[in-house]
Amino acid sequence: MLTRKFTAMLTLIILTALLWLDLVNSKPLDPFRAPAVLALGSGQAGAGAHCAALPTAD
Amino acid sequence: MSDISVPAPRLPGGLTRATLIGVALLAVLSLSAAAGLRYGLLLAIGLGFGLVLEGLRFGFAGPWRAMILRRDPAGLIAQLVSIGLVAIIAIPLIAANGTELIGAHAPVGWAMIGGAFVFGACMQIVLGCGSGTLVNAGSGNAVSALALPFFAIGSFAGAYHLLWWTNLGTAPIVALSGTQGLVITLVALAAVAGLVLFLAAPGTRRLPRRLWLAAVLLAALALANLVVAGQPWGVVYGLGLWAAKGVTAFGVDLSGSGFWALPTNQTRLAESVLTDVTSLTNIGIIGGAFIVAVWRSGLSARLPGLPARAWIGTIIxxxxxxxxxxxxxxxxxxxxxSGISTGSLHGWVWFAAAFAGSFQGIRIRRALGLDG
Structure with a gap:
C-alpha cells in the first residue's frame, strides 16, 4: 500500500528534475550580477514579476 | 562530566532532524554563493513559510471550510490578524519607499471577480489554495501532488490569455495608502473579524495559541519577503513561470502572448527560476512542509482510495x-x-468573490467523492 512518503518523494524528485532542466536551459547563475541583498534601501526599482502586476507595455 | 549521551532522534528513511536542517541550510548557503545572498535569503524565507504553515497547521482553504460548515472562526480570524499585522508596517513602508517596494496592487474587473469566484470554488474542491497546494504536496498529500502540475499549467495559460480577459472590463487600480489607507484597512479587517465572531458557533471564539503564533510568524515572514524582494509574498506567478519555461525548453515561441512577450517576463524566462522571487519562496514552502512532515513522522499515512471522478476532478x-x-x-x-495587507481594493473584492465560490466548491467536493 502506497503512503504519503511516495507522493512527497515523487514531488521532490520532479522538483529537482525541473530545477536541473532549468539550470541547463537558462543563463548561468552569476553572484556578481546579483541585486542588493535587500530591495529596501537599494535604490533599485522592483522587477514587477508578481501575480498582482497588471501587464503593461511600459 | 557525564558520559550519558542522548541519541539523535531517528526519522523514517534514516533521516535525522540534524540532517534535515543541515540539508536546508546547505541549500540556502549554496544558492547564496552561486546566485547571490538575496536569493539565498528568499529561499530561507520560503522554507520559513513552509515550516510555519505545515508546522502550526495554518491554512486558508480549511479555515474557510470550517467557518462555512461548522461556524468555527479560529483559522479565518488568524488570517485577518496576520494580514492586519503586515498592513501596519507594509502600507507606510511602501508609501515611503515607492520606487524600491511595490504592493500587490491590481485592478478590479469582470474577469478578476469571476477568477476569484472560480478559485474559491476550486480551492475547496482540492482543499488547497495557492500556498496550501504547495504545502500539501510537500507533505505527501496525493490530491495536492496531482493538482500542483496542473495548477502550474493553468497559471501559465491564464497568464497567456490575461490581456484578453482584462480587456473585457477593468477599473483603474485603487490602492489605499498613507495613514488614512492604513486606518481604513484595519477598520475593515476588524469589521470582518467582528462579523465572523458574531456568526461563530458558541464556544468556538477562542483562538488556540498555535494560530496566534502562526499569524505573527507569517506576518514577519511576509514583511521579510517585502523588504528583501521589493514585492509582497506571491505564489502563482512562479508556478506559471515553471510551466512557461517548460514549454520554451521544447522550443515553443511565446512571443505571441502579450503577457509572456513583455520584457519583464522575457527576462524571467531567460534567467533561472533560482533568481525568481516567487519561484524561490514556492520551492521553500514545499521543502519546509516536507521537513515538518518527516519531522513529525507524518509520511507513513496511507494514500486515500478515491473514486476515479475524484482524481479527474482534481486535475480539472x-x-x-x-x-x-x-x-x-x-x-x-x-x-x-498580500493585496489587502498592502492596501489594494482588489484584495477585498477577491475575498468576497472567493468566499462565495467556496460555498459552491464545498458542494462539488462532496459530489466528486473527495470527502472520502
Whole structure:
C-alpha cells in the first residue's frame, strides 16, 4: 500500500528534475550580477514579476 | 562530566532532524554563493513559510471550510490578524519607499471577480489554495501532488490569455495608502473579524495559541519577503513561470502572448527560476512542509482510495486554480493576503468573490467523492 512518503518523494524528485532542466536551459547563475541583498534601501526599482502586476507595455 | 549521551532522534528513511536542517541550510548557503545572498535569503524565507504553515497547521482553504460548515472562526480570524499585522508596517513602508517596494496592487474587473469566484470554488474542491497546494504536496498529500502540475499549467495559460480577459472590463487600480489607507484597512479587517465572531458557533471564539503564533510568524515572514524582494509574498506567478519555461525548453515561441512577450517576463524566462522571487519562496514552502512532515513522522499515512471522478476532478480543479488565479491577479496569497495587507481594493473584492465560490466548491467536493 502506497503512503504519503511516495507522493512527497515523487514531488521532490520532479522538483529537482525541473530545477536541473532549468539550470541547463537558462543563463548561468552569476553572484556578481546579483541585486542588493535587500530591495529596501537599494535604490533599485522592483522587477514587477508578481501575480498582482497588471501587464503593461511600459 | 557525564558520559550519558542522548541519541539523535531517528526519522523514517534514516533521516535525522540534524540532517534535515543541515540539508536546508546547505541549500540556502549554496544558492547564496552561486546566485547571490538575496536569493539565498528568499529561499530561507520560503522554507520559513513552509515550516510555519505545515508546522502550526495554518491554512486558508480549511479555515474557510470550517467557518462555512461548522461556524468555527479560529483559522479565518488568524488570517485577518496576520494580514492586519503586515498592513501596519507594509502600507507606510511602501508609501515611503515607492520606487524600491511595490504592493500587490491590481485592478478590479469582470474577469478578476469571476477568477476569484472560480478559485474559491476550486480551492475547496482540492482543499488547497495557492500556498496550501504547495504545502500539501510537500507533505505527501496525493490530491495536492496531482493538482500542483496542473495548477502550474493553468497559471501559465491564464497568464497567456490575461490581456484578453482584462480587456473585457477593468477599473483603474485603487490602492489605499498613507495613514488614512492604513486606518481604513484595519477598520475593515476588524469589521470582518467582528462579523465572523458574531456568526461563530458558541464556544468556538477562542483562538488556540498555535494560530496566534502562526499569524505573527507569517506576518514577519511576509514583511521579510517585502523588504528583501521589493514585492509582497506571491505564489502563482512562479508556478506559471515553471510551466512557461517548460514549454520554451521544447522550443515553443511565446512571443505571441502579450503577457509572456513583455520584457519583464522575457527576462524571467531567460534567467533561472533560482533568481525568481516567487519561484524561490514556492520551492521553500514545499521543502519546509516536507521537513515538518518527516519531522513529525507524518509520511507513513496511507494514500486515500478515491473514486476515479475524484482524481479527474482534481486535475480539472488544479488547472482552474492556476488559470483563475491569474485572471484574479493572485490567489489567497498574492491577492487576499498580500493585496489587502498592502492596501489594494482588489484584495477585498477577491475575498468576497472567493468566499462565495467556496460555498459552491464545498458542494462539488462532496459530489466528486473527495470527502472520502
Amino acid at each position: 480543479a488544479g488547472f482552474l486554480l492556476g488559470y483563475a488565479s491569474r485572471l484574479a491577479f493572485g490567489c489567497n496569497v498574492g491577492a487576499f493576503f
